[in-house]
Amino acid sequence: MSQLVDKPVSTQNVREGAYQAPWYQKRQVREYFRNAIVYLLVLPGAAVFILPLLWMLSTALKESNQIFIYPPQWIPDPMVWSNFSDGWNKFLDFNQMMFNTLFITANNVIGNLVSCCLAAYGFARLRAPGKNILFALVLGTMLLPAEVTIIPQYIMFTKLGWNDSWLPLTVPAWFGFPFFIFLLRQFFMSIPYDLDEAARIDGASSWRILWSIILPLAKPALATVVIFAFIGNWNNFLNPLIYIRDMDKQVLSVGLNMFRGQYGRIDFHYMMAVALIVLMPVLVVFFLGQRFFVQGIALTGIKG
Amino acid sequence: MLLAITSSIQRKGMTLQRRERIDFWLSILPWLLGLLFFTGGPVIASFAFSFTNWTGLKSLEFVGLANFQELLFEDDLFWISAWNTFYYAFGAVSFGTIGALVVAILLNQNLPGTTFLRAVYYLPSIASGVAISILWMWLLNPDAGLVNYFLDLIGIEGPKWLASQTWVKPALILKSLWGIGANMIIILAGLQGIPVSLYEAARIDGASWWHEFRHVTIPMLSPVLFFVLIISMINAFQILTDIIVMTQGGPGTASYMLVYYLFISAFTYLKMGYASAMAWILFAIIMALTLLQLWGSKRWVYYEGGER
Numbered sequence: 001m002s003q004l005v006d007k008p009v010s011t012q013n014v015r016e017g018a019y020q021a022p023w024y025q026k027r028q029v030r031e032y033f034r035n036a037i038v039y040l041l042v043l044p045g046a047a048v049f050i051l052p053l054l055w056m057l058s059t060a061l062k063e064s065n066q067i068f069i070y071p072p073q074w075i076p077d078p079m080v081w082s083n084f085s086d087g088w089n090k091f092l093d094f095n096q097m098m099f100n101t102l103f104i105t106a107n108n109v110i111g112n113l114v115s116c117c118l119a120a121y122g123f124a125r126l127r128a129p130g131k132n133i134l135f136a137l138v139l140g141t142m143l144l145p146a147e148v149t150i151i152p153q154y155i156m157f158t159k160l161g162w163n164d165s166w167l168p169l170t171v172p173a174w175f176g177f178p179f180f181i182f183l184l185r186q187f188f189m190s191i192p193y194d195l196d197e198a199a200r201i202d203g204a205s206s207w208r209i210l211w212s213i214i215l216p217l218a219k220p221a222l223a224t225v226v227i228f229a230f231i232g233n234w235n236n237f238l239n240p241l242i243y244i245r246d247m248d249k250q251v252l253s254v255g256l257n258m259f260r261g262q263y264g265r266i267d268f269h270y271m272m273a274v275a276l277i278v279l280m281p282v283l284v285v286f287f288l289g290q291r292f293f294v295q296g297i298a299l300t301g302i303k304g
Numbered sequence: 305m306l307l308a309i310t311s312s313i314q315r316k317g318m319t320l321q322r323r324e325r326i327d328f329w330l331s332i333l334p335w336l337l338g339l340l341f342f343t344g345g346p347v348i349a350s351f352a353f354s355f356t357n358w359t360g361l362k363s364l365e366f367v368g369l370a371n372f373q374e375l376l377f378e379d380d381l382f383w384i385s386a387w388n389t390f391y392y393a394f395g396a397v398s399f400g401t402i403g404a405l406v407v408a409i410l411l412n413q414n415l416p417g418t419t420f421l422r423a424v425y426y427l428p429s430i431a432s433g434v435a436i437s438i439l440w441m442w443l444l445n446p447d448a449g450l451v452n453y454f455l456d457l458i459g460i461e462g463p464k465w466l467a468s469q470t471w472v473k474p475a476l477i478l479k480s481l482w483g484i485g486a487n488m489i490i491i492l493a494g495l496q497g498i499p500v501s502l503y504e505a506a507r508i509d510g511a512s513w514w515h516e517f518r519h520v521t522i523p524m525l526s527p528v529l530f531f532v533l534i535i536s537m538i539n540a541f542q543i544l545t546d547i548i549v550m551t552q553g554g555p556g557t558a559s560y561m562l563v564y565y566l567f568i569s570a571f572t573y574l575k576m577g578y579a580s581a582m583a584w585i586l587f588a589i590i591m592a593l594t595l596l597q598l599w600g601s602k603r604w605v606y607y608e609g610g611e612r
Binding site: 121 | 321324341410411415426431548580582
């Protein structure tokens with residue numbers, strides 16, 4: 001790319017032939033200079049971005065009397081690996097909460113995937129009157145702040161007797177999520193329509209086309225949705241905070257906040273250890289899937 | 305004979321078309337039900353609640369515009385929350401967008417290692433939630449936190465951050481800047497969509513680095529920047545988890561935000577009607593700011609396809 005850009009400059013040099021540029025104006029030197037400046041700006045920034053996570057790990061491995069030592073020690077001596085198991089097991093029943101979070105998250109990822117794939121397929125590939133107005137509603141609800149609906153939802157779920165159960169967290173996931181419908185629809189639209197036509201002539205039903213043609217071709221978009229849905233549901237804090245009282249049904253995000261409320265003044269080593277465990281699945285998903293969601297963001301121009 | 309065939313084809317064509325329509329309605333049915341029961345219904349109910357004094361328990365009384373009147377003319381905490389939210393949103397959006405733009409431009413060079421560096425900048429924006437809020441409470445700890453340690457290294461005595469009425473909002477803005485990675489990725493995608501030929505033309509005309517940036521990059525990127533501004537603003541106005549976990553609106557009321565006040569009113573004091581009114585005011589503010597930006601954007605956003 002940069003070679004293309006620089007071409008006019010070099011032909012100019014050839015034309016002027018006799019003129020010898022001083023060393024600091026030579027293209028290569030200039031490029032080295034520019035690159036050095038870029039690295040000089042970007043590398044310290046990257047360090048600032050990654051240091052909080054390393055600091056988190058460092059604190060998680062410290063003895064309690066070392067946490068407040070100043071200046072801070074980056075590499076703890078000794079490394080107390082037992083902080084992880086102690087923090088996890090001694091105070092709250094994090095094992096139960098881990099199971100609950102995993103279950104709810106898995107349910108919601110599958111629910112989102114099924115309901116959003118169906119709706120996106122309808123909007124992208126099936127012809128029906130009124131489709132565009134309905135799709136405008138998808139976009140409209142994407143921009144509606146959750147605060148507007150949260151109170152009536154709470155009242156409705158309470159009337160239904162769903163309070164203090166998983167239902168308010170798990171059921172809505174099966175009824176679509178506008179952002180994912182939008183993302184999948186954009187991707188489905190990019191698949192050639194000739195494929196549908198050919199399959200229809202061969203007698204395939206709409207559902208057969210979705211299952212055998214569209215979904216296999218849309219794997220990157222499906223992966224994006226799975227990753228976003230996983231992270232969003234794993235981190236969800238507000239809904240469990242509102243709906244769930246019973247500690248046996250509670251999820252990690254709320255448990256972590258309770259842990260902070262009870263032990264947060266001094267026990268930073270335990271807090272960081274537990275927070276790291278809670279964060280770990282998200283980090284793993286990030287490293288496995290970053291290729292996909294960078295693609296997904298570029299696809300729709302929207303972040304999750 | 306021929307007639308029979310064509311009519312049967314026509315009939316078949318009709319049924320195919322009908323089939324497709326039925327399939328369409330079936331495919332969007334789950335979403336449509338969700339729209340009715342989890343979004344549409346609640347939106348209407350919320351609007352109705354905002355004119356009542358409902359506490360969610362028993363008495364429901366129509367009070368007209370009393371909620372709005374009380375919020376706008378009598379409730380100091382509402383105005384404090386509104387000011388705090390504007391302060392936070394302005395800081396988070398302006399610094400966040402400029403930061404994301406700078407990082408995106410720097411990482412748009414095809415240098416060795418940029419893929420890795422992009423991932424590093426992007427990672428924190430994915431890692432949100434309670435765990436990260438707790439991490440930042442520790443980073444911002446006045447005595448042993450990393451932020452004040454670095455300030456100390458360059459000879460500045462760090463403030464008390466979350467414990468200071470003056471510094472709690474800057475602290476929250478600082479935390480939000482750690483998450484600029486998502487915007488950076490969007491801007492990066494925008495940068496890569498700018499045709500190289502425009503830069504070539506600018507170079508031939510002898511444009512400097514600044515001229516290229518000012519007259520090629522910015523205009524071509526303006527729709528993306530506009531989009532990033534709107535989305536960041538909507539997100540910033542809805543800050544909640546950080547407040548619940550990190551400050552609970554304190555110290556004093558220095559970090560009371562609109563959504564936090566709404567949340568407390570609804571679920572701590574059970575003033576459902578009052579909180580609903582607040583939700584609509586919040587919605588109106590967000591809409592107004594979006595329209596304002598949309599109107600302002602005509603002066604600086606350049607659409608390649610021309611005005612639509």
